[in-house]
Amino acid sequence: MKRLINLIYKDFLLLVRDKAGLVFLFVMPLVLVLVMTGMQEGALESATKNSISLIVLDSDKDEIGLTVEKELQEKDMFDVKIADASMTEAEVQNLVRKGTYLIGVYIPENTTAKIQGNVQKSIAAAFAGLPASVTEGKMDTVSIKVFLDPTINSTFRTTLMSYLREASNQIENEYMFAKISEEVNERAMLPMGEFSLSAAQPVGIEEITYSNHDDAKANFDAAAHNVPAWTLFAIFFIVISLSGSIIKEREDGSFARLMTMPCPYSLYLLSKVIVYVAVCLAQFLVVMLMGKWLFPLIGLPVFDMHGTFFYCLIVVFCAALAAIGFGLLISTFATTHQQAAIFGAVSVVILSAIGGIWVPTFLMPKFLKALSMISPLNWGIEAFYGLILRGGSFVSVLPQCLLLLAFAAVCFVISLLAQGKKSF
Amino acid sequence: MSSAILNIEKLTKSYPDLNKQVLTGLCLKVEKGEIYGFLGPNGAGKTTTVNIISGLLKGDSGQIEMFGRPYNENRNYIKHHMGLVPQNIAVFPELTAYENLKIFGAIYGMENKALKSRIDELLELFGLMNFKNKKVASFSGGMKRSVNLMVGILHKPDLLILDEPTVGIDVQSKMVILENLKSLNKEGVSILYTSHDMEEAQHLCTRVGIIDGGKLVAEDTPSGLIAAHEGCDDLESVYLRLTGRKLRNMED
Numbered sequence: 001m002k003r004l005i006n007l008i009y010k011d012f013l014l015l016v017r018d019k020a021g022l023v024f025l026f027v028m029p030l031v032l033v034l035v036m037t038g039m040q041e042g043a044l045e046s047a048t049k050n051s052i053s054l055i056v057l058d059s060d061k062d063e064i065g066l067t068v069e070k071e072l073q074e075k076d077m078f079d080v081k082i083a084d085a086s087m088t089e090a091e092v093q094n095l096v097r098k099g100t101y102l103i104g105v106y107i108p109e110n111t112t113a114k115i116q117g118n119v120q121k122s123i124a125a126a127f128a129g130l131p132a133s134v135t136e137g138k139m140d141t142v143s144i145k146v147f148l149d150p151t152i153n154s155t156f157r158t159t160l161m162s163y164l165r166e167a168s169n170q171i172e173n174e175y176m177f178a179k180i181s182e183e184v185n186e187r188a189m190l191p192m193g194e195f196s197l198s199a200a201q202p203v204g205i206e207e208i209t210y211s212n213h214d215d216a217k218a219n220f221d222a223a224a225h226n227v228p229a230w231t232l233f234a235i236f237f238i239v240i241s242l243s244g245s246i247i248k249e250r251e252d253g254s255f256a257r258l259m260t261m262p263c264p265y266s267l268y269l270l271s272k273v274i275v276y277v278a279v280c281l282a283q284f285l286v287v288m289l290m291g292k293w294l295f296p297l298i299g300l301p302v303f304d305m306h307g308t309f310f311y312c313l314i315v316v317f318c319a320a321l322a323a324i325g326f327g328l329l330i331s332t333f334a335t336t337h338q339q340a341a342i343f344g345a346v347s348v349v350i351l352s353a354i355g356g357i358w359v360p361t362f363l364m365p366k367f368l369k370a371l372s373m374i375s376p377l378n379w380g381i382e383a384f385y386g387l388i389l390r391g392g393s394f395v396s397v398l399p400q401c402l403l404l405l406a407f408a409a410v411c412f413v414i415s416l417l418a419q420g421k422k423s424f
Numbered sequence: 425m426s427s428a429i430l431n432i433e434k435l436t437k438s439y440p441d442l443n444k445q446v447l448t449g450l451c452l453k454v455e456k457g458e459i460y461g462f463l464g465p466n467g468a469g470k471t472t473t474v475n476i477i478s479g480l481l482k483g484d485s486g487q488i489e490m491f492g493r494p495y496n497e498n499r500n501y502i503k504h505h506m507g508l509v510p511q512n513i514a515v516f517p518e519l520t521a522y523e524n525l526k527i528f529g530a531i532y533g534m535e536n537k538a539l540k541s542r543i544d545e546l547l548e549l550f551g552l553m554n555f556k557n558k559k560v561a562s563f564s565g566g567m568k569r570s571v572n573l574m575v576g577i578l579h580k581p582d583l584l585i586l587d588e589p590t591v592g593i594d595v596q597s598k599m600v601i602l603e604n605l606k607s608l609n610k611e612g613v614s615i616l617y618t619s620h621d622m623e624e625a626q627h628l629c630t631r632v633g634i635i636d637g638g639k640l641v642a643e644d645t646p647s648g649l650i651a652a653h654e655g656c657d658d659l660e661s662v663y664l665r666l667t668g669r670k671l672r673n674m675e676d
Contacts, residue, residue: 004531010516010523017518253514257575260478262503263531 002218003263007271013276014245021241025279026286029234033226033287037300041222052102052156055102057083057092062112064171068105068144071167077159079102089145096147103160104147114140115172127187144168223303227291228312229357232377234287234317235280235323236348242327243277243340250338265419269412273324281313281322288312308387311394315387318404319380325411326376332415351375379403428489429583429614430454430477435486436638437472446472447483448638455584459605459615461629461646463622463659469638470618471511474587477616478508491582504532507581507613511588513568514575517561521552521571524560525578532579539578546574549604566597573601579606584608586617602628610649622660632659633676636667 047271056072058065073080076238083092089106096104118139125135148157249255258268279326291303305312327344334340352358354368355375364372383400385405386392430453437447446469454460464470475481476510477488480497490502515524522543529539547553550570555563560571573589586605592599605628609615619625625632626646633643642649642662647661656662 002533003531006527010519010527013523014516014518249516252517253510253512254516256480257508257510257514257528258531259480260503260506260508260530261531262500262533 002143003027004267004274007263007267008274009126011245011271011275014243014379015279018241021244025234025238025241026283028237029230029283029287030290032233033230033290034294036230037048037222037226037291037295038298041300052078052103052152053081053101054078054105055081055083055092055095055101056105056107057087057089058090058107059085059109060107060111062110063261064112064144064168065107067167067171068107068164071163072105075163077156079142093147096149099149102149102152103156104145105164106145106147108143108145111142111144112171114142115168116175118142119172119175119179123176123183124214127183138160173213212332221301222290223295223301224388225360226327227287227303229381229389231284231287231316232319232355232384233348233352233357234283235319236326236351236377237345237360238276238279238323239327239330239344240341240350242272242324243331243344244337246272246328246331247334247337247340250331252339265416269328272328273321276324276327277317280323281316284316305388308391311387311397312384315380315383315397315401315404316392318383318401318408319376320403321408322376322380322411325408325415329411329416353376354378356381376407377405428453429456429491430616431487431489432473432477433487435473435476435488436484437469437476438484446638447476447486450486450635450639452633452640452643454614454616455631456582456614457609457612458630459609459617459628461625461632462616462635463616463620463625463632463663464618464635468635468667471587473635474508474510474585474616474618478506478585479489479503504579505582507576507579507584509573509576509584509586509589511591513560513572515560515568515571518559520557520559521547521563521574522556522573525574528575529578534579542578542580546578550574550600550663558599564597566593566600569593569597573604577613580611581613584613584615586615588619589617590619590621598624622658622663626659634663634666641666 054072054233056069058069069080070080072078089108092104092106095101121138122132125132146160146164167387215328218225246255255268259265288303288305296302326347330340330344330347334343352375355361355377356364356372357377361369361372361378379400383397383404386397386400387394390396432450432452435447435450435452436445446467450473451470452462452473462470462473472481476483477490477495479502490498491505493501495502516527519527525543525546526539529543531619534542543556544553547556550573552567552570552574555567560568563571569589573586576586584605589605590601593601601625603617605617617625617629629646631643631645632649633640634649635641635649642652644652646659650656650659653662653665656665
């Protein structure tokens with residue numbers, strides 16, 4: 001025990017005296033979490049909060065025009081400007097071309113009247129017992145024009161088009177039912193009351209997000225992804241520091257000297273494991289505290305673990321063992337510090353990229369999604385999602401934890417076998 | 425059971441990757457209380473022998489006994505009673521001299537109080553007391569070598585193995601180290617010492633063995649070896665006669 005304590009003391013001193021290493025271990029993840037959360041939150045906000053400038057030129061000034069104006073103004077996504085009646089279609093188009101507005105909506109004159117006319121023709125023909133083909137070619141063309149800046153992505157386009165269709169369809173349907181009621185009242189013995197689509201009870205669409213959290217606030221936001229994601233990245237980045245420390249001790253002979261002393265290799269490794277697990281837990285705490293206390297102060301979403309702190313610590317512990325095993329494996333096969341640093345950094349960046357650290361896996365194409373399953377960082381982030389977002393119990397994330405532990409065990413066994421072959 | 429503190433019988437070691445047989449049946453005996461100079465050119469097998477007896481390498485065949493005990497069955501006992509001073513400065517440069525000694529001493533299982541007093545004793549002896557809280561990385565080459573040596577003798581080993589302990593240091597530092605080795609030997613520490621410095625070996629060692637081609641080619645006291653080789657007036661000329669003047673550039 002005394003030997004182990006002294007080895008831990010040695011590894012601790014070597015770690016804290018390596019100032020550049022400490023910056024690497026603690027400052028890098030903080031900066032990454034801050035920058036990535038800020039960037040992603042900015043992107044998410046731009047998708048939801050009045051960031052898309054939109055100009056509406058309503059030349060209709062009737063029901064359709066007013067409804068579209070109202071509908072768009074009610075959507076948080078758009079910063080709506082109602083154009084002066086004196087403006088022309090070309091001027092609106094020009095404003096979008098210049099980039100003054102990202103979207104321009106032009107509702108031509110008499111749009112409402114044309115829709116009403118079309119409905120009337122269609123209903124009259126139907127009640128006259130004529131086939132639908134009779135009205136073909138006799139209908140007025142009705143179209144609302146939408147001018148789009150090329151930077152508008154497909155999600156915004158789809159959303160906007162769907163708003164406009166919904167608004168115009170509703171009004172068209174209202175007219176249709178009103179006209180049908182009118183016709184029926186004229187012809188039927190029993191008069192039909194006024195029918196209003198808007199007064200009818202719409203089909204309710206209930207949104208249920210699967211989460212066991214009582215507070216039901218577990219949303220996928222930039223903090224919920226980035227805090228655990230970059231903590232895992234930092235945890236796996238210790239492979240550089242760990243393998244570097246092992247190789248340095250091997251190169252300067254202090255490792256060999258320890259092996260000539262009453263110091264088993266297992267004790268040497270255990271000391272490294274304890275020190276680096278402590279580093280990983282500290283990394284998590286630092287990043288987590290930043291997410292909890294600093295994020296709200298600078299306008300970023302709060303990182304909330306919804307009471308799963310201790311389970312998260314267990315996930316961090318499992319990820320730390322996996323990272324330490326990986327670092328040990330690299331140090332076993334790398335012959336120089338440079339080799340270990342390059343291989344360690346590149347492999348962790350690749351594993352993190354395919355593991356859903358940079359971009360969540362649900363945004364990845366199918367083959368990358370499948371590939372992500374082999375990344376230990378993916379197991380880690382899925383375990384965090386399971387606890388923080390889905391409110392799962394620890395049992396529900398046990399498979400991911402076991403995968404991390406199995407990965408660690410495989411790395412340790414290969415390293416020990418290879419080291420055993422090399423000497424003693 | 426032999427009375428020798430170190431007894432090596434027919435030790436062989438090859439490196440198949442290099443297609444090289446380094447030790448070809450080495451027999452070597454270090455008696456209790458002697459300073460045994462283990463001399464030889466580069467690639468002769470000195471460091472391989474040191475690595476095998478310090479537990480860093482496995483020999484292919486042969487027998488090793490230390491302190492009268494078979495090596496393989498008594499590794500832990502042997503590690504407690506043996507001290508190694510490797511050729512490299514094998515300490516932690518980012519730790520202070522005191523921290524290095526404290527950590528290595530604790531690994532030998534020394535008790536805190538005894539360890540502290542031994543560290544102070546050694547720091548005083550090697551003139552490093554004023555530098556005990558300085559990082560070893562900031563030390564001169566001689567001071568680093570002294571710390572390297574102190575780690576090897578901290579636990580008062582019965583057998584001290586030194587692999588070229590004075591290489592690359594100034595005369596003053598060399599004198600301090602050699603004087604301390606003599607004092608240690610007087611206190612009863614047996615020493616196995618490898619070196620390329622024949623003059624140093626001639627003055628320090630009570631007996632020398634010259635290894636070449638993986639086995640001993642001569643063994644006696646320095647004066648005995650000189651006397652046995654006509655026309656040689658020092659150990660260096662004996663060494664050159666036995667090992668030849670051809671350049672050796674192969675590290676073993």
